[in-house]
Amino acid sequence: MTEFEKVLEQCLRDLERGAANIDECLRRYPNHALQLEPVLLTAEYLIHGREARPSAAFKSRVRNKVIQQIHARPRKSTQFNFVFMRFAATLAAIMLALLVTGTVYAQSALPGEAFYDWKLASENMWRAVSPDPVGTDLAIADRRVDELIAVDNNPVLHSQALDAYLEVVARLQSELGTGNDARILRALDSQIEELNNSGILLPQLDQPDQGEDVLPQFDEPTPTPSATPALLPEIPQVNPTSSNPTVIPPPTVIPPILTEIPPVIPTDLPNIVPTIQVLPEIIPTIQITLPIP
């Protein structure tokens, strides 16, 4: 802001407040008086614009027009809208809070409990929005395993939990061949081991398609071949608790067997002269065509 602009602003402010008039401003700033006077006169001139008024006819005409339009388009009370919107917003906030709290609480529900269906619904939602459905299914399968172990004492709930687990396993089975085989198989192995450790036996799982990717089979363990006693050397019984310790026989001296190696007698190599036998019928011939001058 230049010096003149500051002076002008001050004068306009003083004029507006009634703290000074144009002459006083000009006297106060004699260096700017020449430049200041026309601008202040212009400002003063503009103030007379406040005398512009519409005629009574104009006001009446516009008023009638406005009132007519207003009655044609009555406004609803904003007070009602405000109260309604406030109530709706509060209700929505409460519903959201309940939904979140209920969902969090439902995550620890077990089969047979009130919130278990909510838990399954939230898992379906989770799976639907998850960028990694296989990973989500693996996590869900872990949950089913935990549930299965937790309700193992109740046959009805156990059956329900088992069905739920097998459903997830079937879903994972369908994901095989999509590049997730390693982590699916690893997770299933781990879950089966955990269930086995808890004493829960799984039924035979469905046979997957005969293809490149095969689920691990729950085959009967192959019997370890038993050793035939006749084939084994007789091992002397060792009884460490016996009062009469077995007398260990002295080591037998095995006489070394020395085989005489026959001396190598070098023989003269035959004098072999390589010869090439050229058959007359396979002698290659070259045909040279001379250019015509």
Place this chain on the structure above:
Amino acid sequence: MSCYWNASTAVSFVKLRGICLNKLPLTPLFLMTVINVQTAHVNSPVPEEASLVHRAKSGDSEAFARLYDAYIERVYRYIYFRLSDDDATEDLVSQVFLKAWENMGRYKTGTSPFIAWLYTIARNLVIDYYRAKKDMLPLEEAVALPSNMQSPDEEAQTRFDLEAMRDALQFLTGDQQQVLILKFIAGLPNENIAKVMNKQEGTIRGLQMRALQMLSKYMHEKELI
């Protein structure tokens, strides 16, 4: 043509187009009186404005009609000096109030005066008007300005003066016109002008300076002052 003297306020108008120059020195007492009276008149809030606005928001058309009566002159003045067409002025004035009625729910009481909100609506309507019209009507098409002066001579002279002022303002850019009209004719403080024009207060001050200087230069070149 002789110069006109308004005996009631002792004002000698500065004339445009070289017809009548200011022959009477503006005395300090006169200036202070005029500025104070005009500012007080223009800025004085309407009694029970808050209550009227509240009732109008609830759909009370009578309350809105009272707001119309209170603010019609100020809205009229703003649009009058922004346009050169009296038919359009009338149309836009009615549109300002209709828009205000339709959007009363959006006006937040306490943030800015109700008149500042009306000026914002008027400003947008004027911008839309020029955008649609592209060119301005010549001043000659303007209808005679009605006023409440006593004698026909006085009324004619005032009408001429105001039309000359309207003419001079058309020389400025849209923003310059707005800032001068809102500051000196509507009497709004810079803070409210900034809200109406959606600009910073410092920008408004700079705009006022340049607009005043430009209008002053214009009047000087035309040998009007």
